[in-house]
Amino acid sequence: MEYLWVIPFSPLIAFIIISLFGYKLLKEPLSGIVAVIGVAISAVFSVYGFYQVSQTGDYYDLKLFTWMPLGDYNISVSILWDPLSALMTCVVTVVSTFIFIFATGYMKGDPSYPRFFAYLSLFVFMMLMLTLADNLVQLFFGWEGVGLASYLLIGFWHYKKSASVAALEAFIVNRVGDWLFLLGVLLAFITFGTLDYLDIFNKIPEVGFWTITAIALLLFGGAVGKSAQIPLHIWLPNAMEGPTPVSALIHAATMVAAGVYMVARIMPVFASSEIALDTVLYIGTMSAFIAATMGLVQNDIKRIIAYSTLSQLGYMFAAEGLGLFKDGMFHLASHAVFKALLFLAAGSVLVAIHHILDVQKMGQLRKYMPITAATFLVGALALAGIPPFSGFFSKDPIIEAAYEINWVVWVLLWSGAGLTAFYIFRLYFLAFENGDRLDPHIKSHVHESPPNMTIPLIVLATGAIVLGFFREFFMNFLRPSLDPSQMKFLSEETKIVVEEGLTRAHHVHIVEDAWHFLVHSLTSPLGLLILFTALGGIFMAFLMYQLRVIDPVWMANTFRPIYLLFYNRWYFDHIYYAIFAYGYYKLSKFMWKAGDRFLIDGIVNGSGKVSMSFGDILRLTQTGRISAYLAQMVVGILVFLSLFLFLS
């Protein structure tokens, strides 16, 4: 399995080549091609590795080299290749490849074209360091690295003030989570004396409940920041200031899923603490519901999709909190495909209509861009959870399982599903169907995007259609990584602890085979209820935005308080602004007055003044008269002589 080292380092080499020769030598098409080749190589290798590991179900822990020795423990750069990391790596590299190809078309003519692909390659390298890590430090390295790449790419158009502000916001909000994560890593090191996952897992039974809970909660704090869950979600919608391929790759398909992946990766730690699992469950459920309500009333095409990302990540966390780690990871994979598809389709629209983001100013785009419209529809159906698209096979099991475990969670997830279907089809009808609101000047230019943009759309749309049918394969594939009874790297004692933690999901039996699941949910009342909720959401959107039977403005006025609550995103930004931005401003002002003006200036000026007044006193002794100096000298001699005489 030694060839696996190629996977992370091929994008790194592409990054180095592009950043060294990008502007002078490679220029516009070539630097994009180098980036695509770099990530395509790692995609090929990871798919091959995926195939190998699916044959054996084994795990491979390759230590590439020692990064830094830390007492008895060596932090190494390594590759842990098991079904879980193989799945995540494949999602990252394969989705990246298509987004890179799309980006070669999307970024056409941008003066910073090579810089864009350098950053993208750096991002993929960092993301792969994160997914392939076998210890928490390397994970954290990748974790921070993707944060950096995300910052650079959100602020890619740095001359736009909104973009640079959004980049800073993303970076700072992430820092809050990363701070908790780092504390978690430190606590884990103090507790276990090692940071390798496999060693940590085997030491879990020796550690007390509260210590494990604290470690799990601190690490989850990092995941909340990175995966933009409530209450640290505010950065993700604003991160849409970056170029659309960035939104698709980083802020939808891969980086934001890193939190979900991390929780699954150290599943035994979370599973051994009831409190930690509950926290994951409730944070995820709340995000799934609240983000869906925020998405209902937004008008920015990319922000609507961003809120759906928040909401879907909430579903993944909810699945993990319910103890259904395999379903969470499967939803991650299928979400990565259809969400990348939705974003890229939105990007294709934006290129055609010259970056007008307001959906109220679009309309009837299907006539001009049939491929984009069709692929967007596929993505929307997948997101809404309509069979036979992949979202149905990955999201419905989570909702159905929630029904059997916790009814509060079920109600929120179920209503969230209805809202999801509504807002994504609101977007679809407003943008691609309905009335003709396009600017006539723009309308004369609108045309379908070139093949290097439509082919990735078609490939991803195919993925969104067929991926769901591989549900059983993925469930079985993930079993050696996420099913405690089959995890080869766990000791017997740890297996018992983990099994105990996951008992909440033991009575849930979701059919794994896709066909049987389809038949089952089309016949059982619960399955039909969920399906009709999604269809109802679509139908509502159809009535309101296509047929205009119900006037949206009338709706907004009738339910004004709710509308305002959703429109202002539950006032999260306002509250944070009041507490943190304004509070920090007030604190700074106070510190400036009390600390800087009074204390620091007081000390500095005061020492000057004291020296001056002492000098004024001392200068009286300098008369210029020899006799006075002599008298002083005599006094001095007398003083020292008498000291000498009486003290010795």
Place this chain on the structure above:
Amino acid sequence: MSIPYEYYVALSGLLMVLGLVGVTVRKNIIAVLLSTELMLNAVNIAFVAFDMKLHDVAGQVFVFFILTIAAAEAAIGLGLVMAIYRLRKDVDVEKLTELKL
């Protein structure tokens, strides 16, 4: 028979104080120079007195050196006084305050 050495020491101290007072009080540079000579000689007397008490010649040797240096010093001092007088037509110590800014 012989005078006890305390008397010499007392005389020496008296001369020293006289010299000091002279140096501090007098305004004429020449008088100040004379007073320093007085202080040097006070030291000489003390040296000789202790020499007599301790039966050691080293003190007397010192006295010779001091006498020689005092002569040289007096010559240089008077030369400086001449120079100052030529420069300023005045030898008042109170008015020599160039050291003070």
